[in-house]
Amino acid sequence: MNILEKITQHNAAFSKSERKVAQVILANPQAAIHSSIATLAKMADVSEPTVNRFCRRLDTKGYPDFKLHLAQSLANGTPYVNRHVEEHDGPEEYTKKIFESTMASLEVARxxxxxxxxxxxVDLLTQAQKISxxxxxxxxxxxxxxxNKFFRFNVPVVYFEDILMQRMSCMNCTEDDVVVLISHTGRTKSLVEIxxxxxxxxxxxxxxxxxDSPLGKECNLVLSLDVPEDTDMYMPMASRIAQLxxxxxxxxGFTLRRGNKFRENLKRVKDTLRGSRFDKKHE
Amino acid sequence: MNILEKITQHNAAFSKSERKVAQVILANPQAAIHSSIATLAKMADVSEPTVNRFCRRLDTKGYPDFKLHLAQSLANGTPYVNRHVEEHDGPEEYTKKIFESTMASLEVARxxxxxxxxxxxVDLLTQAQKISxxxxxxxxxxxxxxxNKFFRFNVPVVYFEDILMQRMSCMNCTEDDVVVLISHTGRTKSLVEIxxxxxxxxxxxxxxxxxDSPLGKECNLVLSLDVPEDTDMYMPMASRIAQLxxxxxxxxGFTLRRGNKFRENLKRVKDTLRGSRFDKKHE
DNA sequence: CACTAGTTGTAAAATTACTACATTAAGTGT
DNA sequence: ACACTTAATGTAGTAATTTTACAACTAGTG
Structure with a gap:
């Protein structure tokens, strides 16, 4: 969809002159949309028809149509692309990249x-006697x-970090209980056992x-998130945000299902916290 | 900035014929960007120069430039806006809204x-003897x-949920220690004390x-995130994602600062996990 | 080395947008 | 109500931009 990405991907299929055009456009796309085919041709040091052919190769009707597509691509403020952090990136670069790839992952997850x-x-959770x-x-x-979230709903919620506690807790389960198991890969042995x-x-x-993971196959219901994890860093990042x-x-969904009177309950929980806090000055 | 809004707002200042043009464009902007000045003029039942004048009135250089602006406005298909969940929203709506407002918050945070x-x-963290x-x-x-993240770096990391443990841990701090305190509001009394x-x-x-929170004032350094929290739900959602x-x-930043050889260390940590996992079939 | 397929450029044609001017419409004062 | 003024709109011609058709060139292949 995004024409800038399309240009980069399509790069191999371009001819020598077309690649020159691609380079000039990628170098300064903002300038490209305000140029005529003649000025762009001069910038890339090719002839005008070459630019035109370049546009057609990208499935646009011609140069004006191409500019339209380009404008649209640029309009998406920052078309959140999953860009990997590089060795030499400074704080500005990696901050930007992580924010953007996080957003890109959320878009994919969505x-x-x-x-x-x-x-x-949500159905199951609202009807559960106990949620783990x-x-x-x-x-x-x-x-x-x-x-932390479900605790506020005044429902019995269970959470353990300890594998043995998790196991023991599950052994005491009844048919009215819901157990939510979280794992990106779904290949953690002890979770599958649980x-x-x-x-x-x-x-x-x-x-x-x-x-399709071993864990997924053992579950009654699977909420899958196809989030591409940036494995370069050897740390789960995007998957975790999507899970949250x-x-x-x-x-x-839970609160909506429970209705308005229930939401007052939440407010009460929040109000209880007030004692442990400094008051806001301007309220 | 958005040209479509500009057209609606500017409506009063248009002449009779210009308003006809505005109407046609607003009715089907998608069609407009694919029309020539001649076809658009015919659609609006005005002359070509009128369309041109219409474009100039909106501070564009002419018709092609206007189309560019229009294309950009249309491209912002989903400008992730923080839309609040409504009482009557179904699963589809609230799922979409939460994803979008999360992304919007990240954009603001960025x-x-x-x-x-x-x-x-990052400087401080890399030099720290112990991080809490x-x-x-x-x-x-x-x-x-x-x-979970910093533990992988083979640095002494401390984390406690218990307030007393947190306090005790801080009492044993030295000048080489870095303590990271997390709180959206910054008004939690015990954290300020810590x-x-x-x-x-x-x-x-x-x-x-x-x-400017009480906690913020007690810190050597503050990483603030101006994330608007959706208080309707009485649950921290967006702020937490931004913090993560x-x-x-x-x-x-930490791993980049430590350099390449250090990153191999991370890989080793990850490899260690393999024993606790089911193998992937296709590897 | 000739031949072919693909690539690139030149020049002319076609399309598109713009400008200058004429015409019409609308408003204002006598 | 009429002349006058100003603004709005359209016509026709001009300029610009883009596209097409074709020729020249380049590189690879038998």
Missing amino acids: QSVDIPTINRV FFGLGASASVAHDAL AQIARSNDATVVGITSK TLIDILAT | QSVDIPTINRV FFGLGASASVAHDAL AQIARSNDATVVGITSK TLIDILAT
Whole structure:
């Protein structure tokens, strides 16, 4: 869709002169949209028809049409592209890149998430007697966060970091319990075992994980997020943010399902915190 | 900036014929950008120069330039706007809204973050003997996540949920220690106290919090994120995501500063996890 | 070395947008 | 109501920009 990306990708298929045109446009796209075909041709040191052919190769009707597409691509303020951090990047670069790739991942996650499943999970959560959130490693903090959210709903919520505690907790499950297991890869052995334990006790197991993973297969319901993880850094980053956003969505769905009177309950929880805080001056 | 809005606002200042042009464009802007001045004039039942004058009145150089602006306005298909979830929203709506407002918040956070401070904090972290991450409530899971990241760097990292443990830990601080305190509002009493304890032991205190808050004033350095929190839900959502992204940025800055050989260390940590995982089939 | 396919440039044609001027419409004062 | 003034609109010609057709060149292949 984005014509700038298209130019970079298409690069191999360009001819020598066309590549010159590509280079000039990529160097300063803003200038390109304000140039006529003649000035652009001069800048790239090629003839006008070459520029025209370049445009056609990118599936546009001609030069004016190409400019339109280019303008649209530039308009998206920053077309959040998943750009990897480079060795030599300074603070400005890597800050920008991480923000942007996080946003790009959220966009991908948004498109990949299955709404009916979300609805179904919210259903289950509202009807649950007890909700458990388990995750290990990076996903532990996601489970931790989920605890923090659902705890406010005055529902029995369970969260353990300890594998043995997780196991024991699942052994005591009943069919009215919902166990939410969080793992990006879905290949953590102990979590898969926990899923099996929980299911053998008739609990409903929801996985926030990859669909075809070992963990995914053990779950009653899987909320999968196709987030491409930047493995260069050997740290889970984007996947975790997407998972948290999903938790937000589930929590929101939960409160909406419970209705207005329930939301007052939340306000009460928040008000209780006031005693532990310094007052805001201007309120 | 947006030309479509400009057309609606400017409506009063248009002449009769110009208004006809405005109407046709607003009715189908997508068609307009693919029309020549002649076809558009015919559609609006006016002469070509009238269309040209219309364009000039909107501070564009002429018809082609106007089309460029129009194309840019149309491109902002989904300008991630912080839209609040409504009572009657279904799963599809609230899912979309939460994703979008999360992205919008990240965009705001990105613009508000102070790069030199980030650089300074990364400096401090790389030189620290011991790094502590403390937060309470929703920010606890952010601190938890930070632990998870920095732990991989083979640096002494400390994280406690318990207030007393946090206090005790800070009492043993030295001037080579860095304490990172996380709080969206910056008005949590016990965290402010912890900041004071840490500073009185010559530790460097970094706050991921609001700049002018009581906590912010006690910190050596403040990384502030001006994220508008959706208070309708009485739950911290966007602020937390922004904080986590900031943690990602700090962790990335940390690894970059440490250089390439250090990154191999990270790979080793990741490889160690392999034993606890099911193998991927296609590797 | 000739031949072919692909690439690039030249020049003319076609399209498109713009300018100058004429015409019409609308408003204002007598 | 009429002349006068000003603004708005359209016509026709001009200028610009883009596109097409074709020729020249380049590189690879038998």
